[in-house]
Amino acid sequence: DIQMTQSPSSLSASVGDRVTITCRASQDIGIHLAWYQQKPGKLPNLLIYEASTLQSGVPSRVSGSGSGTDFTLTIASLKAEDVATYYCQKYNSPPLTFGGGTKVEVK
């Protein structure tokens, strides 16, 4: 099965910073990758699908890129409300594996 590896596992950045999270697949998954944000005590929220398509209602400071095995989630200018754990998920074929998550904190 394809493994999904996220890095870093956690990061701390200042408001206004550019934040980048990476997700690597152990095999080619094309663009069949989604990103989620989960705030403490809340449900996961879909941010991006097809590697770079922004879900309706997601702010434009969030973007995704990549294809094949290497993917990136970028928050262009970090806000306090972005404190959360971010997950990638592959969906090209089952099992629909999640990455281990990246916890984002504000300094």
Place this chain on the structure above:
Amino acid sequence: QVQLQQSGPGLLKPSQTLSLTCAISGDSVSSKLATWNWIRQSPSRGLEWLGRTLYRSRWSVNYAPSVNGRITVTPDTSKNQFSLLLKSVTPEDTAVYYCAREKDWGGTDSWGQGTLVTVSS
């Protein structure tokens, strides 16, 4: 607006069977534009996809290798819902369980409220 409402017990003893149901409103379990999934989350295992059911020209199911052999996901078209059965539970199955809709073009955009399932003797 799709809404998913989960129901089922939250406390089990080892070796029992976990049974959860997810009632769908605003969409159909028979939709050819969605799949209907079970996902769990625990501090030790993170987010873990367990399985799904989907209808295209016929019904299909897919399961995660980690639970294959113990899991059954079943649609119920008469009640527009789907269910999860997980047999022979152990304390390692303790987690918050979610039902969720995956859009046909990718991404899981609707989630049930979550059910904390605790397995303890």
